[in-house]
Amino acid sequence: MTLQDMDTVARTVEILTPGPLATVQDLGRPGWSHLGVSRSGAADTTSLTLANRLVGNPEDAAGLEITFGGLRARLRLRRPDGTPATGYLALTGAPCPATVNGRPAALDAPVPVRDGDVLSLGMPSSGLRTYLAVRGGLTPPPALGSRATDLLSGTGPAPLRAGDTLPLGDPTHPMPGVDHAPRSAPPTEFLLRVWPGPRDDWFEEPSLKTFFTTRWEATSKSNRIGIRLAGPALRRCRTGELPAEGMVRGALQVPPNGLPVLFLTDHPVTGGYPVIGVVHEDDLPLAGQIPPGAGIRFSAAR
């Protein structure tokens, strides 16, 4: 075994239990929409970049996006000569009970870890997606310049399974002087700013009003591609088909049943149903934390 082989074996994250859904995510692969691939990447980019900063990683380093908690993973941190080493991890996003070797681990803070330590996550008390960054960043092979898992296109690493081993990179930046970056937990009711259009004129005036006055509910038929909303069916004032057109992250597309779908990070590049409004870019990380059953209200962006 060469020194380099030992090095790649020596620094890994072993997935013992992925929980309901754990994927590798970075900030995605912009620039491929014209070939039918959307950006993908972390659903809550604010939380991923914070986790990376807390362990001295570049903001776009790959970490784990853990949906509904439930993950258990072992850290392998060895020097090239095989002797045990130490490192850091950080957990951000949906707050969940977390332990390292049975001892409580702080959230939104760098957590020192040693070779062989086991991280265990419980269920989040609010929000949906917890982010794990490990000092050095996860380094599975990139696809189209990114390590993000895109559940729509199948690009990037597959969703994680028990027994998967993810290599860690070498630290490139010094540890920050920050020991805690407290954030408010995700709410139970989400307020998102929405720009009307581009196809708001496909809907009856009362339905446009309904859209902004309703407390919508996120259904369980939701994922990284989109959140299906439950509420009053919106009525179109036009019949006929819309030729497929480009879709953006945050678009609220309304299929014939009148119930909007809020497109998240793995959204299709084009779609054939009218988009009544688009969530403000700054509110998209928050939208990535909406769990099934949560209430959602939309306010008009300006």
Add this chain to the structure above:
Amino acid sequence: MTTPLRGVRRAGSAALLAELADLADVLALRAALERERPEGVRELVAAARTLLVTYDPAVTGQDRLSRTVAERAAALPEQGGPATQETDYDTLVVPVRYDGPDLADVAELTGRTVREVIDRHTAPLYTVAFAGFMPGFGYLVGTDPVLHLPRRSEPRTAVPAGSVAVAGGFTGVYPRSSPGGWQLLGSTDVPLWDEDRTPPALLVPGRTVRFEETT
């Protein structure tokens, strides 16, 4: 001066949707914006009648970019020009076995023989207009008007990878198995999507394509 631009609509805080009269105008505007990218533009997503322009809101804004798009559209030559763009690619020849499950239906729908359907599908020089639906799926223009057919009324739950199909005036090839409603004329073994290659898609917008009958 006339402009092919029918309108510009806001698509959130970081994108606009330019509406055009037809696909040729969409492709001409896309080519014009690609030749000289306005500051802050991130991506251009062409579709049948629209061009989605996404941008960095820290660099440019809705009003400014709308004006630029309108200026570029007004400066396009009349008639939008040909759908074919200049690209670095030669014509892609795709060998097709014309044995698709919808071939007989298509012959019946069009009132032609199967032989004539195949001849009409292999005759034209196609151009990849835009991509979408799934990675590597190109919407090809140039299909013989006789073969301009609607989608099937009941989409299939699984269209096999490599299926060559027509719908809505376009020809397309499924890079991998997926649900789909297009009329399946045949199949090819050409790998259309390979993430280990650059670019990963063979059907890149602007490339010309011929279909060749094989057995």
